[in-house]
Amino acid sequence: MKKHVVLYKKLSAQLMDRLQAQAKVTLIENLDAQGLAQLRTALPSAHALLGASLKLDPSLLDLAPHLEAIASVSVGVDNYDIDYLTERRILLTNTPDVLTETTADTGFALILATARRVVELANLVRAGGWQQSIGPRHFGSDVHGKTLGIVGMGRIGEALAQRGHFGFGMPVLYHSHSPKPAVEQRFNARYCDLDTLLQQADFICLTLPLTAETEDLIDARAFAQMRPDSIFINISRGKVVDEAAMIDALRNGQIRGAGLDVFEREPLDPVSPLLQMDNVVATPHMGSATHETREAMARCAVENLLAALAGERPANLVNPGAWKR
Known part of the structure; x- marks a missing residue:
């Protein structure tokens, strides 16, 4: 049975096909009030999250008892409580180098x-x-x-x-x-x-x-x-x-x-x-905002996530203390 990935960032068709080939995917297209409600509905069955620009605090992640990994499409990880994730053995990955x-x-x-x-x-x-x-x-x-x-x-x-x-x-x-x-x-x-x-x-x-x-x-x-x-x-x-x-x-x-x-x-x-x-x-937080770089970041995040769900250590693991294998 495929694991459930909640995606709150649009991916290219190629990356979406790659992700859907190995996981059940719920896509949340907008992080407005309706999208956040959709996220809360999806979290109880989620095994992994992939996205950016959303603060995922413990009160929200407590709704996801099966969560194994979060792939952040970013270098910065200040939107996450790393101690909380490590305590729960939730792997957090980011996308350094490519941007x-x-x-x-x-x-x-x-x-x-x-x-x-x-x-x-x-x-x-x-x-x-x-x-x-x-x-x-x-x-x-x-x-x-x-x-x-x-x-x-x-x-x-x-x-x-x-x-x-x-x-x-x-x-x-x-x-x-x-x-x-x-x-x-x-x-x-x-x-x-x-x-x-x-x-x-x-x-x-x-x-x-x-x-x-x-x-x-x-x-x-x-x-x-x-x-x-x-x-x-x-x-x-x-x-x-x-x-x-x-x-x-x-x-x-x-x-x-x-x-x-x-x-x-x-x-x-x-x-x-x-x-x-x-x-x-x-400027509007455009540091990595080129077509080439954003696609490379998304590809890196997908690779991190698929490795985590396959039981492999992701290449860009932020909290190695969560690694339990």
Whole structure:
């Protein structure tokens, strides 16, 4: 008898056929009120879940007594109570590696767009405001040769350092939980404490996960350490930053601008002060949003899930303590 998989993310026809060949699949197309009700109805018989962007707390998962595995179509796993899953021996998998380069591309796009005021000036042209050669009032700042500061030196941080070092001749500073000698050798990068990075970097880029230790890591004190000409980039998680403090820093000229792909609450409220600031480039959590990468992420998640249901250890197991075979 096929095991029951509850899918709350649409898959390509090829991946859906592959999943349905080995499991009974319930597809929930939208995570609206009706979809969440459908999810609650399906959970009591579910052996596995596959999806993204849904917080699965213990009160919800308690409805699924037969649950064996969750395949998250993401790198971040802050939507899950990992201790709870491990205690229940529910395998949690994610999709690292396949989105590294694409997300780093997004980070560098935000660096360039913010420094060169691309969105602001494109809107100026669109509105008919380009009547003569632009002057100093509309000048941006160079990216090449400037100091790139990376907070969190995992896969995405390394990919960002590669772009900055080899593509733009940028000195690289980084802060992480421990030094990375291979990164230092390859990119001529320098490990430093967070305060030093905030004070010296021209571009301060967050690429670290959201954890209890990193929540609100960049607060009012951190913004006060930055220079008035520095540019802040966040492609990690919104809650790593105290958003109110960031808004104050932008308003008060503590920093020059910000390129943001993530926010405390998503989607971003249309009345957010961030959307009224010309020195902010805001994008809709699009870090991995290319056709190629999203398909690769979904394929990785399906492979993780099918391995778990077959009694095999998945390649991308987040909580190895749940492995009981």
